Amino acid sequence: MATRFAVNVRPKDGILDPQGRAVEGSLGHLGIEGVSAVRVGRRVELTVEAADEPAARAVVERLASELLSNPLIEAYDVEVLGAASSLESSSAGAAPPAAESASGTPA
Amino acid sequence: MATRFAVNVRPKDGILDPQGRAVEGSLGHLGIEGVSAVRVGRRVELTVEAADEPAARAVVERLASELLSNPLIEAYDVEVLGAASSLESSSAGAAPPAAESASGTPA
Amino acid sequence: MTLTAEPSDAAEPGLPDEPLHRRLGVTDEELAAIRDRLGGRAPNDLELAMFSVMWSEHCSYKSSRPLLRTLPTGSAADGVVAGPGENAGVIAIGDGLAIAFKIESHNHPSAVEPTQGAATGVGGILRDIFTMGARPIAVLDALRFGDPADARTRHLVEGVVRGVGGYGNCVGVPTVGGELVFDPSYAGNPLVNVMAIGLLELDDLTLASAPGAGNHVVLFGSTTGRDGIGGASVLASATFGVEDGSKRPSVQVGDPFAEKLLIEASLELIRAGLVAGLQDLGAGGITCGTSETADRAGTGMRIELAVIPRREPGMDPFEVMISESQERMVAVVEPERWNAVRAVCERWGLPVAIIGTVTDDGDLTVVDEDGAELARIPASALTSDAIVHERVAAAPLRRRAAPAPGAPATASDGLPERGMDPGAVLTALLGSANLSSRRPVFEQYDSTVQANTVVGPGHGAAIVRIKGTTKALVASTDANHAVGAIDPWLGAALSVAEATRNVAITGARPLGVTNCLNYGDPTRPEAFWQLTEGVRGLADACRALGLPVTGGNVSLYNESPTGAIAPTPEIGVVGLLDDVATRVDPAWQAPGDRVILVGETTPGLAGSAYAELAGLAAEDGPPSLDLERERRLQAFIREAAARGLLASAQDVSGGGLAVTLAECALWGDGDRGLGARLRVSVASSAAVDLFGESPSRIVVSATPRHVAALVLLARQHGLPIEDLGEVTARPDDGTQARLAVELHGSGATGSAEDRGSRIADALIVGLDELRHAWEGGLSRALGWEQR
Amino acid sequence: MSVRIGVVVFPGSNRDIDAVNALEVAGAEPVVLWHDDASLDGVAGVLIPGGFAYGDYLRAGVIARFSPIMRAVAGFAAEGGQVLGICNGFQVLTEAHLLPGALLRNRGLRFVSREVRIAAERLDTPFTHLLGGRGALRMPVAHGEGAFYADEGTLDELEAAGQVLFRYVHSDGSTAGGEEDRANPNGSLRAIAGVLNAAGNVAGLMPHPETAVEAVLGSADGLGIIASFVASAAERERSGGPVEIGAR
Numbered sequence A, B: 001m002a003t004r005f006a007v008n009v010r011p012k013d014g015i016l017d018p019q020g021r022a023v024e025g026s027l028g029h030l031g032i033e034g035v036s037a038v039r040v041g042r043r044v045e046l047t048v049e050a051a052d053e054p055a056a057r058a059v060v061e062r063l064a065s066e067l068l069s070n071p072l073i074e075a076y077d078v079e080v081l082g083a084a085s086s087l088e089s090s091s092a093g094a095a096p097p098a099a100e101s102a103s104g105t106p107a
Numbered sequence C: 001m002t003l004t005a006e007p008s009d010a011a012e013p014g015l016p017d018e019p020l021h022r023r024l025g026v027t028d029e030e031l032a033a034i035r036d037r038l039g040g041r042a043p044n045d046l047e048l049a050m051f052s053v054m055w056s057e058h059c060s061y062k063s064s065r066p067l068l069r070t071l072p073t074g075s076a077a078d079g080v081v082a083g084p085g086e087n088a089g090v091i092a093i094g095d096g097l098a099i100a101f102k103i104e105s106h107n108h109p110s111a112v113e114p115t116q117g118a119a120t121g122v123g124g125i126l127r128d129i130f131t132m133g134a135r136p137i138a139v140l141d142a143l144r145f146g147d148p149a150d151a152r153t154r155h156l157v158e159g160v161v162r163g164v165g166g167y168g169n170c171v172g173v174p175t176v177g178g179e180l181v182f183d184p185s186y187a188g189n190p191l192v193n194v195m196a197i198g199l200l201e202l203d204d205l206t207l208a209s210a211p212g213a214g215n216h217v218v219l220f221g222s223t224t225g226r227d228g229i230g231g232a233s234v235l236a237s238a239t240f241g242v243e244d245g246s247k248r249p250s251v252q253v254g255d256p257f258a259e260k261l262l263i264e265a266s267l268e269l270i271r272a273g274l275v276a277g278l279q280d281l282g283a284g285g286i287t288c289g290t291s292e293t294a295d296r297a298g299t300g301m302r303i304e305l306a307v308i309p310r311r312e313p314g315m316d317p318f319e320v321m322i323s324e325s326q327e328r329m330v331a332v333v334e335p336e337r338w339n340a341v342r343a344v345c346e347r348w349g350l351p352v353a354i355i356g357t358v359t360d361d362g363d364l365t366v367v368d369e370d371g372a373e374l375a376r377i378p379a380s381a382l383t384s385d386a387i388v389h390e391r392v393a394a395a396p397l398r399r400r401a402a403p404a405p406g407a408p409a410t411a412s413d414g415l416p417e418r419g420m421d422p423g424a425v426l427t428a429l430l431g432s433a434n435l436s437s438r439r440p441v442f443e444q445y446d447s448t449v450q451a452n453t454v455v456g457p458g459h460g461a462a463i464v465r466i467k468g469t470t471k472a473l474v475a476s477t478d479a480n481h482a483v484g485a486i487d488p489w490l491g492a493a494l495s496v497a498e499a500t501r502n503v504a505i506t507g508a509r510p511l512g513v514t515n516c517l518n519y520g521d522p523t524r525p526e527a528f529w530q531l532t533e534g535v536r537g538l539a540d541a542c543r544a545l546g547l548p549v550t551g552g553n554v555s556l557y558n559e560s561p562t563g564a565i566a567p568t569p570e571i572g573v574v575g576l577l578d579d580v581a582t583r584v585d586p587a588w589q590a591p592g593d594r595v596i597l598v599g600e601t602t603p604g605l606a607g608s609a610y611a612e613l614a615g616l617a618a619e620d621g622p623p624s625l626d627l628e629r630e631r632r633l634q635a636f637i638r639e640a641a642a643r644g645l646l647a648s649a650q651d652v653s654g655g656g657l658a659v660t661l662a663e664c665a666l667w668g669d670g671d672r673g674l675g676a677r678l679r680v681s682v683a684s685s686a687a688v689d690l691f692g693e694s695p696s697r698i699v700v701s702a703t704p705r706h707v708a709a710l711v712l713l714a715r716q717h718g719l720p721i722e723d724l725g726e727v728t729a730r731p732d733d734g735t736q737a738r739l740a741v742e743l744h745g746s747g748a749t750g751s752a753e754d755r756g757s758r759i760a761d762a763l764i765v766g767l768d769e770l771r772h773a774w775e776g777g778l779s780r781a782l783g784w785e786q787r
Numbered sequence D: 001m002s003v004r005i006g007v008v009v010f011p012g013s014n015r016d017i018d019a020v021n022a023l024e025v026a027g028a029e030p031v032v033l034w035h036d037d038a039s040l041d042g043v044a045g046v047l048i049p050g051g052f053a054y055g056d057y058l059r060a061g062v063i064a065r066f067s068p069i070m071r072a073v074a075g076f077a078a079e080g081g082q083v084l085g086i087c088n089g090f091q092v093l094t095e096a097h098l099l100p101g102a103l104l105r106n107r108g109l110r111f112v113s114r115e116v117r118i119a120a121e122r123l124d125t126p127f128t129h130l131l132g133g134r135g136a137l138r139m140p141v142a143h144g145e146g147a148f149y150a151d152e153g154t155l156d157e158l159e160a161a162g163q164v165l166f167r168y169v170h171s172d173g174s175t176a177g178g179e180e181d182r183a184n185p186n187g188s189l190r191a192i193a194g195v196l197n198a199a200g201n202v203a204g205l206m207p208h209p210e211t212a213v214e215a216v217l218g219s220a221d222g223l224g225i226i227a228s229f230v231a232s233a234a235e236r237e238r239s240g241g242p243v244e245i246g247a248r
């Protein structure tokens, strides 16, 4: 069974986010108002082939905590995007709407 | 009314994603199997203060297409994360669960 | 076979209901020529697509080839080992070593997507270098944009600099120099020219040819995707139209990490003697790489389309054959070496596949899985026998005035007329977008990796030592567009003179010239005349200075709805210092040293930075150039350096003598700054003497005991020489050092009394003011945060 | 016989060239260690050079951390072997948890390549004992992710434990300020340019001492660091175990 996941990684609270600050700084030039608290992180989408969803999720959690995020400075959450045939997903462009989402912070 | 959004930006179909490729290449070292079609993008979370949700969404769409993504090589979608008091959201660490999600590709 | 997906849904210049060839940018005349080369047969769609990229201006040089034949290309006596036509020029430098160097443009891709356009430009030129068997050791980037206050320009500058840095930094080749120039003519069409230099052992010299029928054709590096389909034909050969914003061809994305692996794998293959020929894939993709190597060797190739590793499913044959996916190489491999080749590529984690065979029939043949022929074209028809167009050249009826945007037209000696303080003019020039320090840009480039950089960006020509020897390479890029807009012959000749002079003032001997000719639409007679004149200027200057042109690149159609760019012959020069310890620095070294001007100041302010700032008289022209005098000047400076007579040397260029003196002062004593007390004799006007940019002049400094020898040496070379005064110590009272230049002579006071009274008779300015202007000028112009 | 020092090469390493040169200048014999090998080939010390291991994709140093060679390096470090990480090598060591803290995007968000000055906080470590003083050392930086970060508590602990090895300084030797100070090129907290592990045998720094080892390259100030490292690795090899250098 192939499932497509997204891992959202963001700077932890209290960690300065210069990219977010840069976005906020350029809002003026664009004439945009009312935007605040911009945080820039990463989003990694991937397809996992596993026996069942819990098994797939375990793989994603491991990847997210060991590779995709640095627990010292980043927090992450995992979204299930839905079932995916691996072939289809390899050219997945726009993500299917989020089907489910769960937050997690690495231990 | 303050709403928190997320903008997910990813490499367009067919556009080389060197990061995704590098992650796939490293999975062997981690002893992880069954993961494929890794695409690495950005996720920008932000709070928008506007009269109503459509107005807020319009702001986010503009930001996403003009500043946060490069329409030549990237696609994006916008997620509504929920209502946010600007104060609260400014220290938002883990995202609230996705309340709604919609896809969009820049014109 | 049909073209189901359009080569780029956008890229076709014509309307959708036009015949395919026109939509691919192939004219009716060219189609007839294609039939000729196919023995009267019409090309099928795949063949037409292959011709369309290979007969693009970018790949075929169809407008410029006859002109380029007039350039002096040197001989073995000049050390030239490989000249134009190879991926890069190669010149021997002794000790069994040689350098490979070349400059190339990526203008149009950078206009569309600045970061990726510039990045892939760096990637492309690096591949040209290591394909020859050379390890890339230096990059220089010559960049030109429109008004820095313009939001679009700022976006382009930001992106291009990020692209150059992002790629060069990651592959680990230091970016040691370049140029950054703003001029309104580049507003719709920025120029991104990148030069790379590599070092090789002569034994490793590898040519891009495909000898030996029966050998494998091997593709390694990245997989092939749909990116950059039609890039060559579309981007490099079509003038930018207004509607291009919506009709964009696919953008190529660079992967510097893959390039780094490609460098290491390629050099390993070459050193182990595993490849019979090697070619990088750039514009024209697999079609170009295979047809060029086959044609050079007089062989043919049979390519099996189905085995080419792809990034995406469902690609059409033409997409595979003309894709410009980056970071790929084609190697010709003897069958018994295949296993070793595969092992090297796999060790570096690079996909590798045999995609075909070298044949002896002279044709490039493409077959599908079942062996059915999809295309068969004589390799020469795609390359050496591609069409050549005889374009029409016509000089404009009226000579253009120098572009002096927004400036009032006043007399050329406007400075004394308007009672301007020359110190204020100098401060304004040093703080201007074009003459201020480029530090905010080059600090984004790793300039020290590889541990060879003796002088990085910022202080004149770059110097890179050759490890294990006492030698060093000296490199500079220059182009004088402002004079070129008025007189394209002169602009090109001045560019060569300045680039070589920048190298010579370090004491180095220039070895050879590479060039990137950036011009407008060659089907426009005036633009083609500019190109013709530019090539003539390049050839004349190189002949006069005794230098071979070993390679280069032509970029035409640099036009936008707002007009054509100023003709921009970007010149790259590499020189050799036999002993790096003898190099001469531009900075003043010690108080008490004499400051000496060598060379003659001649009138003409058109095309100068001063004219742009202060305006100029309508009748004023650019300064003249005497190539024979330039040759003598460079011989003089090399001899003075070799005899150890010089404490410093800096040439007079943008901003004139005053700016040169300010640079020597600011960089003095390890950038702490040294002042000077000087007297300059003014012949006709203070503006000409202080800010004129007449060429063939150098400011040197020397300890007093070497002055007599320098004077004698200058006389022997038939050069005027003037002792201007001395470098001064920093005041002990903690006040700032000053640059003080007193003006004397007939021109200093003028003929009319009332005029004389208004003439500032001295330029006196503190180095702190100058440094503030110079250091912050670029950030202010671009609206960057200063740090 | 000169001491053999390993230089780890990941796909994408590029200052391995500089590291090899510096080790030769310092009289050592550089031994290239390939990322995919699990053996250190009996070297006396390990240098992890700069560059963009695995393209620095995702986060600088993170993918490299999982290479087979890094298991061997961790084992070597656990036995007290000297490991020096420079620039990307420093990032790899923090990702591998062999050094404390993390290296964030430069606060200015731009890659920074320029000459900086650093000063050693301690002269009694395997990486600094031959420096002979705490004066400012000139050497280049060239990185995009070099802002040293740890939470305030950790920073206090590092300082108290003497684990802050180098700080960015002005030309007069005074410590650089925060991100607004040009002397601190990346906005590192407390101007920290390099740190030591608790045991004192693993060090990392962002600037490039290995590129500043010959006067012709503009500065030879980095040689003291490289030479200290080489000498202490040789000493450890000779004595067959961990060495105490100087006294705390």
Ligand SMILES: Nc1ncnc2c1ncn2[C@@H]1O[C@H](COP(=O)(O)OP(=O)(O)O)[C@@H](O)[C@H]1O
Residues within 6 Å of the ligand: C140, C141, C142, C143, C175, C176, C177, C178, C179, C180, C438, C441, C442, C456, C457, C458, C459, C460, C461, C462, C476, C477, C478, C502, C653, C654
């Ligand atoms: N885009 C750039 N990239 C790197 N270095 C640059 C760039 N632009 C200018 N420089 C460097 O800044 C210095 C000043 O440039 P320029 O005025 O063109 O030099 P010169 O007067 O010596 O020809 C030179 O050392 C040059 O190499």
Ligand SMILES: [Mg+2]
Residues within 6 Å of the ligand: C179, C477, C478, C479, C498, C653
């Ligand atoms: Mg110049």
